[in-house]
Amino acid sequence: MSRNTWIMSAIFVVIFGVFVGSVVSDTTLLDFLAESEPTQQVEEVKDSPWAQDGEYLSIELKYFSPAGEENNVVKVMVDEDNTITDFEMTIGTANETSIAYQERFIEELETTLIGMTPEEAADIDTIAGASLTTTAFTDAIRQM
Amino acid sequence: MQTITFEALSTQWSIIFDSTQRIKEVSKLIQDRVAEFEKKFSRFDPKSLVSQFSAGKEVDDEEFEQLMEFGKELETKSRAYFTLNAGEYLTELGYGKGQQKIDFGGFGKGWLIDAVAELLQEAGFEYFLINAGGDIFATSKRNGKPWNAALEYPQKNNTVFGTVEIKNQSLAASSPFKRSWRANKNHLLDGRTQRSIRHKRSLFVLAPTAAIADGFATILTIIPKNLVGHIAQENNIEFLALEEGKITKSTGFEAEIF
Numbered sequence: 001m002s003r004n005t006w007i008m009s010a011i012f013v014v015i016f017g018v019f020v021g022s023v024v025s026d027t028t029l030l031d032f033l034a035e036s037e038p039t040q041q042v043e044e045v046k047d048s049p050w051a052q053d054g055e056y057l058s059i060e061l062k063y064f065s066p067a068g069e070e071n072n073v074v075k076v077m078v079d080e081d082n083t084i085t086d087f088e089m090t091i092g093t094a095n096e097t098s099i100a101y102q103e104r105f106i107e108e109l110e111t112t113l114i115g116m117t118p119e120e121a122a123d124i125d126t127i128a129g130a131s132l133t134t135t136a137f138t139d140a141i142r143q144m
Numbered sequence: 145m146q147t148i149t150f151e152a153l154s155t156q157w158s159i160i161f162d163s164t165q166r167i168k169e170v171s172k173l174i175q176d177r178v179a180e181f182e183k184k185f186s187r188f189d190p191k192s193l194v195s196q197f198s199a200g201k202e203v204d205d206e207e208f209e210q211l212m213e214f215g216k217e218l219e220t221k222s223r224a225y226f227t228l229n230a231g232e233y234l235t236e237l238g239y240g241k242g243q244q245k246i247d248f249g250g251f252g253k254g255w256l257i258d259a260v261a262e263l264l265q266e267a268g269f270e271y272f273l274i275n276a277g278g279d280i281f282a283t284s285k286r287n288g289k290p291w292n293a294a295l296e297y298p299q300k301n302n303t304v305f306g307t308v309e310i311k312n313q314s315l316a317a318s319s320p321f322k323r324s325w326r327a328n329k330n331h332l333l334d335g336r337t338q339r340s341i342r343h344k345r346s347l348f349v350l351a352p353t354a355a356i357a358d359g360f361a362t363i364l365t366i367i368p369k370n371l372v373g374h375i376a377q378e379n380n381i382e383f384l385a386l387e388e389g390k391i392t393k394s395t396g397f398e399a400e401i402f
Binding site: 128 | 306
């Protein structure tokens with residue numbers, strides 16, 4: 001795999017983690033704990049096909065939320081200094097709750113990812129002092 | 145690694161297990177423990193022990209007594225800047241229902257983090273990290289290495305300014321910026337003046353347990369600036385403080401600042 005593909009794979013894990021997290025935090029504690037099973041996205045991610053889309057690399061994500069199947073296109077750009085310079089995600093749902101979640105995730109991911117190298121992000125296990133940060137986000141960072 | 149997430153004490157919790165051990169059973173135990181704690185110590189539930197105590201009824205509960213004792217110790221160690229009697233004040237600000245005469249909010253979350261950690265250890269889990277809305281307790285990773293926690297700017301969500309390693313200890317944060325929606329009022333009460341603190345200081349505290357870290361994060365945020373170093377040292381607390389754009393820290397708080 002080329003370096004960029006690896007970086008994209010890392011980003012994919014983040015995005016995927018965010019949506020898994022969104023599903024989880026949308027359920028009650030009881031529901032979630034009753035059904036909780038280890039998540040193993042990393043294995044699936046290694047084969048994920050990223051498409052070259054102009055200067056961006058993009059991928060279409062399909063996943064299931066309480067609102068049903070969701071679709072998003074995620075695009076990221078990494079410059080020659082190995083820094084994430086841009087992040088885009090299209091929202092492909094009409095469900096208001098899903099939109100609200102996704103908008104928040106886009107904002108959170110954008111402010112954190114841009115300017116970081118994938119290696120810096122990969123070193124972080126959790127975030128302290130983040131009383132407003134969603135667990136989904138923390139979870140996503142951890143999986144990088 | 146495996147993760148569970150859930151909501152408790154009005155914040156989101158996540159527990160990361162560095163293990164392949166089955167977590168289903170222990171998840172159920174955690175669920176029960178957390179629900180029990182919330183029921184007992186809720187500011188909002190008129191049936192809670194806190195509400196009963198405030199109504200002048202006798203409370204016969206071991207954990208309630210332990211929390212009271214721990215809270216009173218914090219009052220003394222803070223030289224009375226920290227008070228357990230913030231309940232009434234918080235009710236006025238809209239944080240609770242009824243006239244609560246007592247409030248464990250300054251360290252209750254830390255207490256529950258410790259309780260969950262103890263439960264995990266009793267169930268045979270050795271390598272885990274608990275993050276409750278940004279307050280953390282962690283053992284080590286399976287390879288014996290510490291966990292790496294990013295430190296978030298209190299006023300800038302999702303913007304980190306450094307990292308610190310955590311191993312067999314707790315990292316708690318406190319800040320007057322979160323949960324503040326009225327001019328010159330916030331959830332941090334000066335026990336001596338019975339008013340919101342005015343200074344804008346945010347704290348990160350490293351301590352052996354989450355109850356101590358949570359309690360001292362609160363205390364070091366409330367007290368006057370000239371006492372922060374003294375009270376931290378008296379109680380073997382490692383801290384990092386952000387105030388007026390400056391970062392000060394104790395030598396034992398080995399953070400890497402970006």
